Amino acid sequence: MKTILHTAESRGKADHGWLNSYHSFSFANYHNPERMNFGVLRVLNDDTVSGGQGFGQHPHKNMEIISIPLKGDLEHKDSMGNTTVIKEGDVQVMSAGTGVFHSEYNKNKNEDVKFLQIWVFPKTQNVTPRYDQISTQDLAKKNSFYQILSPNKTDQGVWIHQDAWFSLGDFESGVTSTYTLNKVNNGLYLFVLEGNVNLKGQELKKRDGIGIWDTNKISITANSPSKLLVMEVPMEM
Structure with missing residues (x-):
């Protein structure tokens, strides 16, 4: 990774x-x-x-x-x-x-x-x-990622002309959640909306962003009540 x-x-x-x-x-x-x-x-x-x-x-x-x-x-x-x-x-x-x-x-x-x-x-x-x-009110789930955007018209959330998936997460302190990528060779950009989280020893605070690639999944632990946006996108244009 x-x-x-x-x-x-x-x-x-x-x-x-x-x-x-x-x-x-x-x-x-x-x-x-x-x-x-x-x-x-x-x-x-x-x-x-x-x-x-x-x-x-x-x-x-x-x-x-x-x-x-x-x-x-x-x-x-x-x-x-x-x-x-x-x-x-x-x-x-x-x-x-x-x-x-x-x-x-x-x-x-x-x-x-x-x-x-x-x-x-x-x-x-x-x-x-x-x-x-x-x-997204009917899509929201506590303590897990939920999809809000994809390339597919019939999927949950809105759709765009790109092989990208966006998800939100609202986590209680101490919760660990895993995100698995939808497409091989895509990357993830994680943006912390609120709170403080840990990604494999890397501490991330409010409004920090981190790009992640060469992996098929990540696990995030919330150190405090936290809200996250995950943007999975192709790495090549």
């Missing part, structure tokens, strides 16, 4: 006043040639948007874009005609494909919205743009 550690403090940071963003990989004005991507995982931004503020309409093309709200309500509008609000417990996916415009705003005036913005390179270029969102 090989690993690469990205501590919370080592991430790039952008403070725009209305937006505070931490970048696990190079993005916008943050450029680190050693942190361009992890396999097909291109962007992992940890965003906080002030009340009533947001991203104006902007374009995307040939990218799978996943948003996972952690707090508050995020309003989405796009050129496909979708106007929706996503909140904690939801997962949103947009396949940009041949091209799409969208905007994202904090729907509430008096509180921040916090969400993860994740970009994954697709395995198929120039697909027809599409949008979907789900609530």
